[in-house]
Amino acid sequence: MKLNCDLGESFGAWSMPVESAIMSVIDQANIACGYHAGDPLVMKQAIFLAKTHGVEIGAHPAYPDLQGFGRRSMAIAAD
Numbered sequence: 001m002k003l004n005c006d007l008g009e010s011f012g013a014w015s016m017p018v019e020s021a022i023m024s025v026i027d028q029a030n031i032a033c034g035y036h037a038g039d040p041l042v043m044k045q046a047i048f049l050a051k052t053h054g055v056e057i058g059a060h061p062a063y064p065d066l067q068g069f070g071r072r073s074m075a076i077a078a079d
Contacts, residue, residue: 002028002056004027004028004029004030004058006029006060007022007029007030008029010042011034011042012039023052026055027055028056029046029056030058030059030060031047032046032062033059033062035062035063035065036064
């Protein structure tokens, strides 16, 4: 069994500083892709921490919905 965690969800002044504390106990990290949370700097830091701890990396995509944290269904064109 592998332990998986969604993370990299801080952005701008809004911070969720759990990444460094949890990386040592997880096997896989789904890193937010910037639509519902996360920003380029946070994504880069999360990837660095994951690599440092030997954690597998995956993407955590979502709708471009910061106010609803990516949980509201949205009609979006495929292109």
